[in-house]
Amino acid sequence: MDELNIMIVGVGGQGALTLANIMANVANQMDINTVIGEVHGMSQRGGSVFVHLRMGIKVCSPIIPLGRSDVIVGLEFSEPLRYLDFLSKDGSIIVSRTRIIPPLVWAGAAKYPDESAIIEQYKLFSRNLYLIDSLQIANSAGNGLASNIVILGFLASKVNLPFKKDDILHSLESLVPAPILEVNKKAFELGWQEGKRN
Amino acid sequence: MSSDALRIESPGKRVPLLGNEAIARGAIEAGVSVVSCYPGTPSSEISDALASLSKEFDFYMEYSANEKVALEVAAGAAMAGGKGLAIMKHVGLNVASDAFFTLAYTGVSGSLVIVVCDDPFMYSSQTEQDTRLIARAAHVPLLDPSDPNEARKMIKEAFNISERFGTPVMLRPTTRVCHTTTLIEPGELPKGRKTKLHWDSKRDWYQQYASVPAISRNNRLKLIHRTAEIAKLFEEIGFNELRGQASETGILTSGISYNYVCEAIEIMGLRASILKIGTSFPLPKRKMGKFLETIKRLIVVEEGEPYLEEYVKSIALDANPSVKVYGKENGFLPEPYDYDVPTVIKGISKACGVKPPMDYEDLERRAAAAKKLAPNRPPTFCAGCPHTATFYALRRATKGKAALSGDIGCYGLGFLPPFKGIDSIICMGASLGIASGLQYVIEEPVVAIIGDSTFFHAGLSPLASAIYNRANFTLLILDNSATAMTGFQPNPSTKKHESDDSVAPISIEAVVKGMGAEFVRIVNPFQLDATIETLKAAISFRGVSVVISRQLCVFIMMRNLKMAGKRPESYRIDTELCDGCFLCTKRLGCPAIIQQDKAAQILSETCVGCGVCSQICPGHAIVKAEDR
Numbered sequence: 001m002d003e004l005n006i007m008i009v010g011v012g013g014q015g016a017l018t019l020a021n022i023m024a025n026v027a028n029q030m031d032i033n034t035v036i037g038e039v040h041g042m043s044q045r046g047g048s049v050f051v052h053l054r055m056g057i058k059v060c061s062p063i064i065p066l067g068r069s070d071v072i073v074g075l076e077f078s079e080p081l082r083y084l085d086f087l088s089k090d091g092s093i094i095v096s097r098t099r100i101i102p103p104l105v106w107a108g109a110a111k112y113p114d115e116s117a118i119i120e121q122y123k124l125f126s127r128n129l130y131l132i133d134s135l136q137i138a139n140s141a142g143n144g145l146a147s148n149i150v151i152l153g154f155l156a157s158k159v160n161l162p163f164k165k166d167d168i169l170h171s172l173e174s175l176v177p178a179p180i181l182e183v184n185k186k187a188f189e190l191g192w193q194e195g196k197r198n
Numbered sequence: 199m200s201s202d203a204l205r206i207e208s209p210g211k212r213v214p215l216l217g218n219e220a221i222a223r224g225a226i227e228a229g230v231s232v233v234s235c236y237p238g239t240p241s242s243e244i245s246d247a248l249a250s251l252s253k254e255f256d257f258y259m260e261y262s263a264n265e266k267v268a269l270e271v272a273a274g275a276a277m278a279g280g281k282g283l284a285i286m287k288h289v290g291l292n293v294a295s296d297a298f299f300t301l302a303y304t305g306v307s308g309s310l311v312i313v314v315c316d317d318p319f320m321y322s323s324q325t326e327q328d329t330r331l332i333a334r335a336a337h338v339p340l341l342d343p344s345d346p347n348e349a350r351k352m353i354k355e356a357f358n359i360s361e362r363f364g365t366p367v368m369l370r371p372t373t374r375v376c377h378t379t380t381l382i383e384p385g386e387l388p389k390g391r392k393t394k395l396h397w398d399s400k401r402d403w404y405q406q407y408a409s410v411p412a413i414s415r416n417n418r419l420k421l422i423h424r425t426a427e428i429a430k431l432f433e434e435i436g437f438n439e440l441r442g443q444a445s446e447t448g449i450l451t452s453g454i455s456y457n458y459v460c461e462a463i464e465i466m467g468l469r470a471s472i473l474k475i476g477t478s479f480p481l482p483k484r485k486m487g488k489f490l491e492t493i494k495r496l497i498v499v500e501e502g503e504p505y506l507e508e509y510v511k512s513i514a515l516d517a518n519p520s521v522k523v524y525g526k527e528n529g530f531l532p533e534p535y536d537y538d539v540p541t542v543i544k545g546i547s548k549a550c551g552v553k554p555p556m557d558y559e560d561l562e563r564r565a566a567a568a569k570k571l572a573p574n575r576p577p578t579f580c581a582g583c584p585h586t587a588t589f590y591a592l593r594r595a596t597k598g599k600a601a602l603s604g605d606i607g608c609y610g611l612g613f614l615p616p617f618k619g620i621d622s623i624i625c626m627g628a629s630l631g632i633a634s635g636l637q638y639v640i641e642e643p644v645v646a647i648i649g650d651s652t653f654f655h656a657g658l659s660p661l662a663s664a665i666y667n668r669a670n671f672t673l674l675i676l677d678n679s680a681t682a683m684t685g686f687q688p689n690p691s692t693k694k695h696e697s698d699d700s701v702a703p704i705s706i707e708a709v710v711k712g713m714g715a716e717f718v719r720i721v722n723p724f725q726l727d728a729t730i731e732t733l734k735a736a737i738s739f740r741g742v743s744v745v746i747s748r749q750l751c752v753f754i755m756m757r758n759l760k761m762a763g764k765r766p767e768s769y770r771i772d773t774e775l776c777d778g779c780f781l782c783t784k785r786l787g788c789p790a791i792i793q794q795d796k797a798a799q800i801l802s803e804t805c806v807g808c809g810v811c812s813q814i815c816p817g818h819a820i821v822k823a824e825d826r
Binding site: 108111 | 573
């Protein structure tokens with residue numbers, strides 16, 4: 001594989017890095033060159049976060065060049081707005097309907113945009129826009145915190161990844177702590193099915 | 199990624215490691231004997247990884263009170279023949295620089311490596327300073343890794359160079375090297391235990407280490423000679439590599455930018471020869487000169503200051519005066535911030551007079567509307583963070599009329615609405631000195647705001663100075679018993695570990711009383727009224743008054759609860775009593791409270807039950823979730 005770029009964006013604490021690590025773990029076992037570019041420190045406390053996951057032999061820099069991300073995964077509804085210039089011409093946006101309103105909105109120092117305005121922008125950049133009720137699906141799997149894994153399942157069914165569904169499930173088994181493994185596997189499966197229906 | 203990958207025995211096998219973990223691994227492979235640090239993004243994971251491995255690999259590891267102490271600790275070990283490693287972020291080197299400049303003169307008997315992580319774009323820093331310039335000013339060799347694997351190799355080589363030439367050596371990874379995870383090939387781990395060294399009391403140590411003028415004059419000459427010898431080594435060392443293809447177009451680059459250059463010319467389909475510099479000080483000037491002889495135009499791609507650019511222009515005067523140099527100084531590449539592939543493509547395209555493969559300006563223009571629409575989302579205080587309560591109380595106590603001199607830590611976020619509780623943040627410990635200066639010239643009360651770790655880092659001397667000089671301000675110490683921003687490393691006000699009672703935390707109140715502060719009060723910020731009254735009394739006190747707002751960091755509190763198998767008692771809003779005044783959301787900015795149409799709502803899974811909101815609700819509508 002030459003190059004596959006996935007950008008995962010969200011709010012600190014939503015598990016963006018976990019998603020990247022699960023996929024990189026699979027790729028590493030298959031000896032596919034992987035690079036993850038992360039942010040640490042300040043931005044983690046409820047701020048906007050992004051993770052760049054890059055796979056393939058042509059990849060050397062940890063940051064996806066503008067216009068070259070095959071997918072933008074949004075763990076929060078509005079977060080991809082900041083990064084649309086990263087998306088390639090045929091790229092997909094997979095975004096959760098989960099909204100996290102910044103507390104600044106209540107203090108009158110920020111505004112959370114309307115759904116229609118957000119979707120309009122997404123459509124300007126992508127013909128392949130997928131919205132997913134990840135929180136609701138994760139709750140039905142047994143834990144709302146597994147929202148990111150629902151999205152991983154959805155992503156795996158929609159995007160041509162260099163590995164199979166079962167490989168990701170194996171990776172989940174090695175990375176997710178035992179007490180929450182079953183919930184996460186179920187969340188992954190439900191996300192996968194949602195992707196197949198969509 | 200995990201300490202298992204850090205421990206892996208079998209060389210030749212590739213394992214995923216974060217850049218900072220790769221540096222930790224390299225230090226272990228080099229047989230480091232003493233590690234000291236003060237945490238700071240983007241450096242923190244290096245020492246965190248080493249802290250978890252110190253027993254297993256038989257080295258001593260300490261979190262020092264600040265970077266100057268950390269450097270001195272590592273230097274002490276190196277003076278006696280040990281392998282010392284000090285780790286800090288770029289601004290930490292400012293704190294350590296007094297020791298740093300002199301250690302370059304004295305050199306060391308063993309080896310001393312200083313890892314200084316630069317932070318272009320200031321992802322988590324107050325300045326974008328370029329440590330290469332400090333290396334040049336101090337005459338300390340500096341290695342510039344371009345990726346995690348090279349960083350691992352370079353730190354091992356840094357120990358070798360340090361030992362061979364008796365000089366401190368720096369490794370300068372930048373944020374994008376520190377925080378990149380990729381597959382690396384670890385080397386051999388050292389075998390066996392270390393034995394104690396001996397201090398030979400018959401040796402005239404002072405002739406090297408007692409930096410009085412007569413001895414420093416001698417050391418100055420040695421320093422010049424040593425730098426020249428290292429420059430010879432760096433002409434041959436593999437870290438300075440010629441890559442790409444023979445071409446009239448040359449690219450001079452270093453560090454993370456090398457990767458951007460490789461990817462840029464691949465995307466552009468451009469033929470260029472590349473000289474990648476790994477030894478930023480001293481530079482391989484002869485090698486650079488020979489490179490210049492082969493090209494007609496040179497593009498310099500480096501983050502930070504135009505450091506290579508200035509050097510290469512002076513080298514070109516002899517080597518090839520007709521070469522045209524494109525870089526920061528003539529505006530082909532930006533001077534500030536970190537780079538990425540498009541930035542490099544734009545610069546190279548402009549210099550070569552070709553069209554970029556993509557219209558980036560158009561792309562950025564089209565994306566601007568979406569970026570503008572995105573809600574402003576700075577980091578916030580966690581739900582239940584004691585700082586929320588303290589800043590609320592501070593605002594009530596000052597009625598918004600005071601100069602608020604802040605410091606570095608999570609509480610720095612108090613500058614944001616709704617608190618606007620900090621007017622200035624300069625550097626570690628600056629809150630007190632700035633407050634002293636302010637109170638000489640303004641009428642309004644002055645409050646200095648500092649956290650527990652920062653207080654021990656750089657707050658002690660300015661407090662002594664303020665008390666001794668009879669300053670008049672209030673020192674508000676937010677003691678959450680944590681170095682929270684960087685990942686909960688221990689500091690003198692905390693235990694070493696949650697389960698380790700071998701070292702008693704140093705009492706902040708004993709320290710300030712010992713210095714002669716007469717007004718010293720301790721408050722629990724979750725008791726809002728008492729905190730407000732105490733702050734009012736402190737502000738009206740004449741002299742240096744100290745209020746210690748003490749409450750454990752909510753992150754640790756929640757972790758402790760979880761380990762005990764407990765859940766916090768959350769609060770809820772009685773919608774019949776809530777009249778929708780929204781004081782709770784407007785005044786606290788707590789991520790657990792949201793506004794619905796007519797009433798506020800508490801997110802039960804986010805609320806940790808600090809109860810602060812229930813104290814400010816005028817309609818008493820906020821009650822414990824189980825009181826139904």
